Amino acid sequence: MRLTSLALTAALALTLTACGGGDDEVAAPSVDKAAEFAAGSRMAEIKTAGKLTVGTKFDQPLFGLKGLSGKPEGFDVEIAKIIGAKLGVEADKIEFVESVSKNREPFLQQKRVDMVIATYTINDKRDKVVDFAGPYFQAGQDILVAKGNPAGITGPESLKGKRTCSVSGSTPAETMVTKYGLVEGGDLKTVDVYTKCRDALKNGQFDAVTTDNVILAGYVDAAPDDFELIGKPFTEEPYGIGIPEGQEDFCDFINTTLTESVEDGSYEKAFKATAGTVIETVPTLPAPRGCDK
Amino acid sequence: MDAVLSNLDVFVRGFTTTVTLTLAAVVGALVLGTVIAAMRVSPVPPLRWAGATYVQLVRNTPLTVVFFLVVFGLPEVDITLSFFVSAVLALSLYTAAFVAEAVRSGVSSVATGQAEASRAVGMTFGQTLRLVVLPQAFANIVPPLASVFIALLKNTSIASAFFVFEGVQSMNQLINANGDAVLAILAAAAVAYLGLALLASALFGLLERAVTVSR
Numbered sequence: 001m002r003l004t005s006l007a008l009t010a011a012l013a014l015t016l017t018a019c020g021g022g023d024d025e026v027a028a029p030s031v032d033k034a035a036e037f038a039a040g041s042r043m044a045e046i047k048t049a050g051k052l053t054v055g056t057k058f059d060q061p062l063f064g065l066k067g068l069s070g071k072p073e074g075f076d077v078e079i080a081k082i083i084g085a086k087l088g089v090e091a092d093k094i095e096f097v098e099s100v101s102k103n104r105e106p107f108l109q110q111k112r113v114d115m116v117i118a119t120y121t122i123n124d125k126r127d128k129v130v131d132f133a134g135p136y137f138q139a140g141q142d143i144l145v146a147k148g149n150p151a152g153i154t155g156p157e158s159l160k161g162k163r164t165c166s167v168s169g170s171t172p173a174e175t176m177v178t179k180y181g182l183v184e185g186g187d188l189k190t191v192d193v194y195t196k197c198r199d200a201l202k203n204g205q206f207d208a209v210t211t212d213n214v215i216l217a218g219y220v221d222a223a224p225d226d227f228e229l230i231g232k233p234f235t236e237e238p239y240g241i242g243i244p245e246g247q248e249d250f251c252d253f254i255n256t257t258l259t260e261s262v263e264d265g266s267y268e269k270a271f272k273a274t275a276g277t278v279i280e281t282v283p284t285l286p287a288p289r290g291c292d293k
Numbered sequence: 294m295d296a297v298l299s300n301l302d303v304f305v306r307g308f309t310t311t312v313t314l315t316l317a318a319v320v321g322a323l324v325l326g327t328v329i330a331a332m333r334v335s336p337v338p339p340l341r342w343a344g345a346t347y348v349q350l351v352r353n354t355p356l357t358v359v360f361f362l363v364v365f366g367l368p369e370v371d372i373t374l375s376f377f378v379s380a381v382l383a384l385s386l387y388t389a390a391f392v393a394e395a396v397r398s399g400v401s402s403v404a405t406g407q408a409e410a411s412r413a414v415g416m417t418f419g420q421t422l423r424l425v426v427l428p429q430a431f432a433n434i435v436p437p438l439a440s441v442f443i444a445l446l447k448n449t450s451i452a453s454a455f456f457v458f459e460g461v462q463s464m465n466q467l468i469n470a471n472g473d474a475v476l477a478i479l480a481a482a483a484v485a486y487l488g489l490a491l492l493a494s495a496l497f498g499l500l501e502r503a504v505t506v507s508r
Contacts, residue, residue, distance in 0.1 A: 102479075125470070168465040169465025171469065173469075190456065192453065196365075200456070
């Protein structure tokens with residue numbers, strides 16, 4: 001019963017968010033067929049296998065959103081294609097597996113996926129059980145309010161005692177609880193997808209919605225008459241590429257690939273076609289944090 | 294296990310809401326379900342039709358859709374309830390359909406002679422139902438009701454997708470904060486549901502023994 005209902009929720013959520021996308025297909029980066037790797041390296045294994053399995057989100061507008069086309073679209077997906085291309089794997093040989101937040105570590109630990117690119121914030125506890133390449137993007141937590149800001153919200157400090165919405169088990173919700181003293185279930189309510197927060201904010205059931213600025217920007221862009229963004233990010237959320245532990249060669253390879261993608265313009269192209277439809281400035285690639293040795 | 298034990302307070306807070314949500318919905322569903330069952334067995338045709346329509350409509354709708362209608366639909370007609378009350382309402386409306394069918398089967402199990410005898414001594418339909426039929430019916434339907442209410446206990450997890458901080462949400466919160474102990478936390482949540490369901494089964498077992506009429 002629970003499983004069916006959760007699947008239904010997911011299906012409904014997908015239907016509800018599906019309207020947001022509509023991006024044209026991005027031209028896949030050219031595949032480096034001649035790529036050569038040291039025998040026994042992780043890259044050589046993947047090249048020989050000829051396919052890549054990537055965990056990504058299917059419900060995250062601009063980053064990984066599976067719409068009516070049946071294929072996930074977004075910046076995370078494009079980053080996967082850039083890495084795949086450098087490994088000699090065609091875009092249609094990359095298999096995307098839905099990885100909701102709580103599945104990301106288990107999928108990597110059990111090696112069900114080769115990597116996870118899923119708006120995956122790098123933090124210490126996660127770093128204990130998986131390794132991170134990147135970061136490839138730096139987001140920041142921000143606040144969305146109804147047009148005209150009727151509740152007079154100025155920043156995260158003013159949310160205490162107000163009605164705030166975020167996603168259950170997400171880093172933004174955690175930040176509100178630990179840093180700004182909100183009580184989950186009290187002045188902070190949480191839900192499974194951000195679209196529900198947005199709809200309830202529109203209905204006047206909330207004063208504010210908080211999460212990473214890139215997600216909120218998408219909602220303002222779609223309905224500028226209903227919402228506005230406070231526009232003062234108050235956290236740093238470095239999005240990393242999760243890989244199983246003990247693959248330093250792969251981690252170094254990904255970091256090199258990211259640097260190269262900036263140089264050859266494919267990073268900018270991928271961003272402009274996805275998240276860049278809402279965020280005008282193309283971000284600079286954050287400095288790589290180095291791989292675990 | 295450390296991640297579970299050191300965050301036991303979060304778990305307890307979440308699952309306490311699961312329990313209060315269940316208890317509130319049990320009361321709501323029992324009252325509404327009995328009324329609907331009474332409508333379905335009443336001598337007034339429009340009432341029978343209304344009761345049957347309610348059962349078919351609600352029982353054949355996914356609970357998630359009922360939640361959507363209550364949480365996002367009612368505010369459209371300017372009825373804004375707190376999220377907890379919305380969840381209780383959605384769960385009660387949904388479970389009432391199942392309770393109604395269980396009660397109706399209980400009513401059918403009471404020999405027709407009982408109702409006929411009550412009528413013969415001059416009781417009205419309401420009196421017959423309240424004083425003679427329903428007390429015997431309830432004694433017969435404790436086992437199916439137990440199944441319905443255990444399903445309700447697990448169904449409260451859907452409220453996690455509608456702004457209520459219950460067991461599943463406390464689990465999500467802990468998983469996000471402890472990426473190194475995901476499976477232990479999932480297992481702890483499963484154990485919590487299992488424990489609550491077994492407790493409910495035991496209570497219904499006691500109730501069953503207390504109300505069973507020895508024949």
